[in-house]
Amino acid sequence: MNLELSAVWTRVQNLVQSFLVTIPNILIGLLVFGIFLLIARIARNAVTSLSQRAGQSKGISLVFSRIVSWLVLAVGVLVALTVIFPTLTAASLFGALGVSGVAIGFAFKDIFQNLLAGILILVTRPFRIGDQIVSGDHEGVVEDIQVRATLLRTYDNRRVVIPNSELYTNRVTVNTAYPQRRLSVTVGIGYGDDIAAARKLILDTLNGLDGLLKDPAPNVLVRELGDFSVNLDVRFWIDPPIRKEAVEAQDSVLEAIKNVLPAAGFDLPFPTQQVLFHDQTETTDGNRQEQREGWPARQDNPRSRQGVQREAQQNQEQTQPSPEQARPQPEARQP
Incomplete structure (x- = not known):
């Protein structure tokens, strides 16, 4: 039991000593990372100033300043890790990044696609911040073009986040592209x-x-x-x-x-429709032998109202007596 406790105590002492030895490296690594933070801020301001002097839009200067800042910070992280862990060389670090780069690329494929699409949108400038655009079912004002997505403010005061790849590959209507x-x-x-x-x-x-x-x-x-x-x-x-x-x-x-x-006397007509049954129109309407209209032919066609009325009128005229017949005849005299 005493041997086991002594072994544990020896291990704890070794860990404490290793940590105490690593403290200067950690402090130096944090100092190095702080320096790179300062360099990243300076680089971001420099890119913004150069973009404004070159006459580029606010969106382009914003995105490129962010990209430069992230690159400087990534280098700062690598340098700080090599300072904190002296056994971690740059070759081994880049080798590990190369092995895991494929997995990271597949995992963040959509992010990289949106990043590239955002850069292309800012470079080609099909629309700018402040333009009013229509994309699919969404319409509004472009508030910001970020690295991953574009922020759209609708006319009913809602925010729509549209991925840059969708805006770059699909149709977009820019209502404010021209002055009129x-x-x-x-x-x-x-x-x-x-x-x-x-x-x-x-x-x-x-x-x-x-x-x-x-x-x-x-x-x-x-x-x-x-x-x-x-x-x-x-x-x-x-x-x-x-x-x-x-x-x-x-x-x-x-x-x-x-x-x-x-x-001025002009009519603004309302929608009107007239519905007629086939027995209310012409005689041939409803006769499927003469007017098919996509119906199958048949022999027992329904008779139209006009035809029935015309036939009834003819029968009435035939049954009515003539004026000579309707005139009363004189009675014969008795001898």
Whole structure:
């Protein structure tokens, strides 16, 4: 029992002595890492300053300054480890990193993909911070382009985090890419209304509204002949092309058109449909020998109401007596 306690005590003493011997190395390693922290901050500020002088966007300077800072910190960690553990050489450390690099690459494949996509987005600049974009089901203002994802603020004040790889590989609509934007609304008038007069009235109304550009000028085109109305496509331009301006412009245009067209006698028809049974229309309707409409042919076709009414009228005319027959005959005189 005494031998076992002495062995344990000897082991504890050796561990304490090893730790005391390692304390200077730990302090030096922490000091070295602190120096690299300072170098990383200086390098980050230098990259930001150079990017601003080169006229690059804020997003590019932010991402590249972060990448440079992380690289400097990674080198600082390696140097600090070699100082704390003298037996750990740089060759063995890089060898271990090389062996585990494949596993790390597979584990963080999505992260590296988003990192590369974020760098490409910042370099090619399909959109910038502050632009209003549409990506899939999401629409809003780009708040930040980070290394892994892009932060989008929706118009109802929610944040959407979209991976950079998704933005780089999928379709993205940038609403604020150009200084001007064209909007359009659809207005339906009656088939009996004068299209040229309605077009002139709408254009005169749009020219008197604030917030719409005079150049390019608004225009009105006939879009389609609908089921119950002639649909006009009213097009106009706004500047700046932000969401707030677009919503307000559409509101003012629709309100003005709604007020002027009925006041000038133009019809804004409601959706209407007319449903007729086959026995309420022409005689041939419902006759599957003459009007198929995708039905199988048959011999016992239902008779139309017109046909039944016409036949009843003919029978009535045949059964009615003629005027000569309807005139009362004189009674024969008695001798």
